[in-house]
Amino acid sequence: MNPCSRRCVLTLLMMASALSGCQPREPSGPPDAGQPDAGQSGPACSTPTGAPIEHQGTVSVSETWSASSPHVVVGDLLVRAVVTVEPCTVVRMGPARSIGLDSGGSLVTAGTQERPVRFEPQDASQPWGQFRIYTGGSARLTWTVLSGGGNPSSAEATVRVSAGAELPGPRPLFVDHVTIEGSRGPGVVLNGTSGFAEGSTALVIRDSGSSARPEPLAINPNALGTLPSGTYTGNRSDTLFVSPGVASSSVTYVGVDATVRALGVPYVLDGLQVGSSSARATVTVEPGVELRFQPNTTLRVYDGRSALIAVGTASRPVVFTSARATPAAGDWAGIRFDGLSPDSRLESVWVRHAGGACQCSGYGCNYLPGSFDVSSAILVFHQPGAPFIANSRIEDSAGHGILRGWNGSDAVDFLATNSFARVSGCTQTTPRDIDGRCPSSPPCPRSP
Numbered sequence: 001m002n003p004c005s006r007r008c009v010l011t012l013l014m015m016a017s018a019l020s021g022c023q024p025r026e027p028s029g030p031p032d033a034g035q036p037d038a039g040q041s042g043p044a045c046s047t048p049t050g051a052p053i054e055h056q057g058t059v060s061v062s063e064t065w066s067a068s069s070p071h072v073v074v075g076d077l078l079v080r081a082v083v084t085v086e087p088c089t090v091v092r093m094g095p096a097r098s099i100g101l102d103s104g105g106s107l108v109t110a111g112t113q114e115r116p117v118r119f120e121p122q123d124a125s126q127p128w129g130q131f132r133i134y135t136g137g138s139a140r141l142t143w144t145v146l147s148g149g150g151n152p153s154s155a156e157a158t159v160r161v162s163a164g165a166e167l168p169g170p171r172p173l174f175v176d177h178v179t180i181e182g183s184r185g186p187g188v189v190l191n192g193t194s195g196f197a198e199g200s201t202a203l204v205i206r207d208s209g210s211s212a213r214p215e216p217l218a219i220n221p222n223a224l225g226t227l228p229s230g231t232y233t234g235n236r237s238d239t240l241f242v243s244p245g246v247a248s249s250s251v252t253y254v255g256v257d258a259t260v261r262a263l264g265v266p267y268v269l270d271g272l273q274v275g276s277s278s279a280r281a282t283v284t285v286e287p288g289v290e291l292r293f294q295p296n297t298t299l300r301v302y303d304g305r306s307a308l309i310a311v312g313t314a315s316r317p318v319v320f321t322s323a324r325a326t327p328a329a330g331d332w333a334g335i336r337f338d339g340l341s342p343d344s345r346l347e348s349v350w351v352r353h354a355g356g357a358c359q360c361s362g363y364g365c366n367y368l369p370g371s372f373d374v375s376s377a378i379l380v381f382h383q384p385g386a387p388f389i390a391n392s393r394i395e396d397s398a399g400h401g402i403l404r405g406w407n408g409s410d411a412v413d414f415l416a417t418n419s420f421a422r423v424s425g426c427t428q429t430t431p432r433d434i435d436g437r438c439p440s441s442p443p444c445p446r447s448p
Contacts, residue, residue: 045088045115052092059105065089072122073097076129079105079137087115087143093128095121096151101172103136111143113177121148127184130156133194135163138172140197150184150208157189157218158208165249167279168256169193169222175200180216183208186241190219191248193255195226203228209236216240220247221272224283225258232265239292243270253302255279259286262316266290268323271297275306282307282343288316292323293332296356303339304382312348317392322353329424330356330398333375340382346389351377355397355424363405364429365438374429375399383408383431390417400425401447407432420447 050068056075063081065071067088078100085091087110101107111117121128128149133139139159149158158180164170173188174197180187187205190196205216214236217227221242232238240263244252253273260267260283269291275281285291285308293299299320301308312318322331334354337344354377361372363381368374377397378389383406394401401423402414410431420427426444 043114048090056097059083065091073099073128076100078102079107082106082108085109085111085117087111087117089117091117091119092122093119093149095123095126096129098129098132100132100134101137101139102134105137107131107139107141109141109144111177113143115143117141117144119144119146119149124148127151127182131159133159133161133163133172135170137163138174138197140174141178142176144178146178146180146183146187148182149180150186150210156184157186158183159187160189160191161194162191162248164192164194165251167193167222167251169195169220169251171195171197171226173197173200175203175228177202179204179206181205181207183216185210186213186218187216187235188218189246190217190223191246193220193222193247193249193251195219195223196228197226200226200228201230203230203232205230205232206234211236213241215268218243218246220244220249220251221254222247222251222256222258224254224260225256227261227263229261229263232263237268238265239268240265241268241270242272244273245270253279254281254283257282257284259284260289260291262286262288266292268292268294269297269299270294271299273300273302274308275302277302280305282309282341285310285318287312287318287348290319290321292321293354294323295331296333298333298336298358300336301338301341301344304341305339307341307343308335308337309343309345310347310349311345314348314391318349320349320351320354324353327353327396329353329396329422330375332356333358334377334379334397334399336379336381338381340380340384340388342385344388346378347391349389349392351392351394351397353396354378354394355399358399360405363432364400364403365432365442366400366426366429366444368399368425373399374403374405376403376425376429377401377423379403379405381405384412387412387414387416389414392417393419393421394423394427395421397423397425400429401427403429404431405429407436408434415445423447
């Protein structure tokens with residue numbers, strides 16, 4: 001073999017050897033996190049070699065937590081500066097220990113799919129506390145796993161936002177490919193008028209919840225339109241809890257426009273009011289959403305400045321129903337329009353197990369036997385310009401189907417495109433005339 005040939009063979013062997021060491025690694029990021037973003041690949045995490053670094057007290061100057069050493073939160077930590085957590089960093093949280101993010105404080109985790117950040121218990125048998133975001137604090141969590149948090153003695157969440165009584169509310173919590181697992185309470189609680197930051201996505205909450213609060217998320221009404229895509233199954237209760245009680249403020253209604261997204265699990269609502277005397281709002285419900293109302297509660301549109309838009313499809317209707325494990329007619333009061341915006345629409349919706357006591361009377365001409373109450377699955381107190389309820393179904397109402405509770409013409413008819421089953425009263429009632437009088441024998445169509 002001549003010298004040139006030997007050099008060529010040697011070159012080829014060296015290239016082959018180099019290529020054999022550059023095979024892609026298997027991803028080691030959080031489960032169910034999806035595919036890596038462009039430019040986010042890199043070497044997998046290695047075991048930290050440095051001595052543990054302990055944290056407690058107050059952070060007043062910005063700092064960075066590196067992956068070269070494990071970090072241990074041995075006492076509660078109050079953050080009033082920026083704490084940046086590098087990719088691959090492992091933070092071990094002492095039993096019941098929490099991180100508070102106060103005004104000016106921010107926690108920024110910079111994980112990637114192959115190099116996630118992890119927060120985990122120092123002692124696997126004892127949960128840690130929570131991240132608590134106060135007014136003016138924030139958290140920006142990227143490719144991060146929060147494991148074994150939540151204080152079981154008070155059913156605290158692994159992440160709690162305790163900020164906001166203004167509208168629009170603060171959005172201090174950003175999540176991007178975050179997994180919360182094994183929380184002794186909900187994964188996230190959003191108090192006040194707070195919500196997730198714009199652009200939040202791919203949140204996974206699993207194996208979480210307590211007997212007192214079994215859902216992965218518990219939120220105030222103004223967080224409804226901020227919930228990120230993700231996976232919310234595999235918990236004590238695979239539902240999302242929405243309640244004025246979570247608001248912990250005077251703003252217990254939806255006071256900003258919101259879209260209720262189809263996230264693969266039902267919503268459980270402790271009642272819901274859209275708008276108020278001081279705020280207007282439009283709530284839009286996506287096809288396929290199921291809203292379950294707790295006993296004796298109402299979905300109320302406050303006045304004609306606010307609107308409810310629920311437009312499903314034949315295969316993916318919007319469902320309004322009871323939250324009881326064994327539903328029955330009259331479990332909840334129904335959908336109530338105290339005012340009527342021309343934007344409100346109910347199409348391809350199912351309203352089930354409503355018609356409970358509405359504590360209203362004097363509307364329409366078909367009182368229920370033995371009562372002046374006009375309880376109905378859907379109550380409309382102002383005359384619409386057109387039948388805005390269409391292609392929908394009302395089932396198992398303990399009262400009427402649709403209350404036409406205005407004074408004026410009865411020209412707007414809801415019977416043509418809607419269907420009714422097991423409605424105790426009339427499928428639709430007769431409105432009073434313009435002078436507030438009823439005919440001597442008002443018609444009362446009945447359902448099967």
